[in-house]
Amino acid sequence: MIRILTIRLALLLAPLSLLGQTDLYDLTHIVEIDIQFQEPDWHERLDSLKEAGHDERLVADVTVDGKPYPATGIRYKGNSSYFNVRNANVRKLPFNLKVNFVHKKARLPGGFTTMKLSNVFRDPSFLREVLAYEIAGKYMPAPRSNFARVSVNGEYLGLYNLTESVDDDL
Structure with missing residues (x-):
């Protein structure tokens, strides 16, 4: 009897645990991501790992919309989006984050592990990728996409x- 009551209580309260969680890919919400590396270099x-062709990651503490994800694995992603931007001495490089x-x-909210x-x-409009995935998702399975404000070490x-x-x- 106690087991049945416990199960019923858990089922009743389960939706409450979802309150306050935002859909990670909600287009009406800009996700706030703060990355804190301990290493000053x-x-x-990350550059040396990328140039060597390694998929190894550095560990950093990440906060997503105020929720901490300690010891997140981070690496640079992409090829042209990485090398062309880096060679132009721009600090806005593409990232791949693995919270697990x-x-x-x-x-992450929704059960995701990678961002x-x-x-x-x-893409000066900032819309091409998000719009393309949004349209494709109407007709076939497609990744979801939205926007994030990103800070590293403040x-x-x-x-x-x-x-x-x-x-x-x-």
Whole structure:
């Protein structure tokens, strides 16, 4: 009897745990992402990993819309969006963040584990990727996408496209 009451109570309260959680890819919400690296040379270390062709990650503490995700694995992503921007000495480089890199049970709202942050290379409108995925999603399965304000160690890097990673198994 106690077991049945416990199950009923859990089912009744489960929706309350979702209150306050925002859909990560809600187009009406700009996600706030703050990345805190402990290493002062994080930029050079990520550069060297990318140039060597490694998919290794550095660990940083990340906050997404005020919720902390400690020990998140971070690497640079992309090729032309990385190398062309880096060679132009611009700090707004594309990132790939994995919140369950160290803490395997860590999940973002919606159960996601990976965030792809596009630096909108060659898209002055900032809309191409988000709009394309939104249209494609009306007719076929497609990644969801929206926008994020990104800061690293207190320095605002700018507005990014935040895109669902297709390797996330939900």
